[in-house]
Amino acid sequence: MTALTRYARLECAGLWRAGPDAQRRDVVVSLGDASLILSDGRSESALSHWSLPAVIRLNPGSMPALFAPDTDAESETLELDDPAMIDAIATVRTVVDARKSRPGRVRAVTLGAMVAAVVGLGALWLPGALVTHTASLVPLSKRAEIGAVALADFERLTGQPCADPAGVQALNMLSQRLFGADPVRLVVLTDGVSGAIHLPGRLIVLDRRLVEDYDTPDVVAGYLLAEILRTEQADPLIDVLRAAGMRATFTLLTTGSLPAGAVDGYAERRLRADPAPVTPDALIDALAAAKVAPGPYARASGLADVGPRPMPDATPLLPDGDWLSLQAICAR
Numbered sequence: 001m002t003a004l005t006r007y008a009r010l011e012c013a014g015l016w017r018a019g020p021d022a023q024r025r026d027v028v029v030s031l032g033d034a035s036l037i038l039s040d041g042r043s044e045s046a047l048s049h050w051s052l053p054a055v056i057r058l059n060p061g062s063m064p065a066l067f068a069p070d071t072d073a074e075s076e077t078l079e080l081d082d083p084a085m086i087d088a089i090a091t092v093r094t095v096v097d098a099r100k101s102r103p104g105r106v107r108a109v110t111l112g113a114m115v116a117a118v119v120g121l122g123a124l125w126l127p128g129a130l131v132t133h134t135a136s137l138v139p140l141s142k143r144a145e146i147g148a149v150a151l152a153d154f155e156r157l158t159g160q161p162c163a164d165p166a167g168v169q170a171l172n173m174l175s176q177r178l179f180g181a182d183p184v185r186l187v188v189l190t191d192g193v194s195g196a197i198h199l200p201g202r203l204i205v206l207d208r209r210l211v212e213d214y215d216t217p218d219v220v221a222g223y224l225l226a227e228i229l230r231t232e233q234a235d236p237l238i239d240v241l242r243a244a245g246m247r248a249t250f251t252l253l254t255t256g257s258l259p260a261g262a263v264d265g266y267a268e269r270r271l272r273a274d275p276a277p278v279t280p281d282a283l284i285d286a287l288a289a290a291k292v293a294p295g296p297y298a299r300a301s302g303l304a305d306v307g308p309r310p311m312p313d314a315t316p317l318l319p320d321g322d323w324l325s326l327q328a329i330c331a332r
Contacts, residue, residue, distance in 0.1 A: 012082035014038070015064075016047065018165040019076065029080065031088055035183060038078065046176040047169055048076060049183035051201075052092045053141030070148065130246060134253045135237045143237055144185075144201030146258060150240060151187065154205060154267040158192040162208060167329025170322040177317055178221055178290055184228070188329050195301075196223040197270055198230060200237040208330050214300065217317040217326065222297025225286040229278045243269055291315045 010031040015024045016038050027047060030037040036050040050069040058066040064081040067089065080086055138146075155161070171186050178184075185203045193207040204227050210220040240263060241249045248262035280303060287294045297303065318326065 010085060010088055012080065012085040013041075014082075014085075015079040017077045018048070018169060019163060022165040024079070027078075029078065029082075029085060031085065032181065036078075036089075045173060048172050049175070049185075050076075050078075051141065051144050051185075052089070053139075054144055055089055055092070057089070130253070131238055131241045131249055134249050135235050135241060137253070138237060140201065142256065144203070146237065146240060146263070147185075147199040147201030147203040149258070149263050150199045150266055151203065151205065153263050153265070154189065154193075154270075157267050157271065158189040158205075160190070161205075162188040162190060162330035162332075164325070164329045164332045166325040167327075167331075170318060170326035171329060173322055174217060174221070174224075174318055174326065178224060178292075179228075184224070186224070190330055192271060194271075195275065196220075196227045197275075198227040198236050200240055202231075204228075211326050211329060214296065216293075216296055217323055218293045218296040219300045221290065221292045221317055222283075222287060222294070222301065225290060225292065226275075226278050226283055226301075229282055229286060230276050233276060233278075239270075240266060292317065 012029050014027050014029040016027040017024045026041055027038045028041045028044075030039065032052075035052055036055065037046055038048040038050070039046050048069075050067075054070050056068055056070065058068055058077070064079045065086045067078045067080065069076055151161075167188075171188065175184050175186050183202070185201070186206060187203065188206045188208050188211060190208055193205055196204055196206050196210070198204045204224060206220065206223070210223055211217070214220070241252070243266045244258060244262040248258050251262075252258050283303070284294060287297065294303075317323075
């Protein structure tokens, strides 16, 4: 994100609240390429990751500035009084809003090419090509927005995400441990989900049983790594656009937004679908790279053979106390 070049390595202090009922705590706020990283000042462990394009200011013109990670004012909040950091966040929002308001030359050229393709190749070619080309143009911030809309459709069937503050903090720590600087938003749902399901915008929803029914976090880690491999095999946004239909996809291409209601019913489709197969060798390699013990996931998922290859020493995914907090994430 070129707008952030002059803010490289920017850090400041802030006050973070994990939820509406949580106490505020001092954190160190770091500006990444596409995210705000909130860390504990003593342990330096990451507490939360916010997607920069999705960050909103709740009190424009007032100080200290109050931010939230999305439009849900009941979620986390962050107080900042550092002018440089506030300016950096405002700069990112300006860039994102400019992109939303002007489709741009690339989109116009692509739209022209699509119109010409309709004439040349006809209706049999158009649906798949329209979806694929549209998905290729959608930026991460818009993918995160579409993923949030899809999550809301899931919530109609599964209920609200589990939100115990200590459990949410542990869930963020697990994401940081597995995915490092390329964070994945994790959400635990109370009912209806089997295993894990990935949505656009690097969002994965999890069955609460993956954290409640096992002795170690290695099982849920295996499911998460398998979902990331599936996103590499097939763009999750393409699946959403196929369900939304050609008219909604064309609207996204030409206006930058899906029409209201375009994702309604998507959750039923995903909950009925079997997960795409993942090559065992690729999964075992991913477990090894993340230093996750393969045995617990293999037994839980029915992976037939973890192979005779040597595995690097597995390292703890979470301290015992944080794992216990994660297991109780649905307690509230």
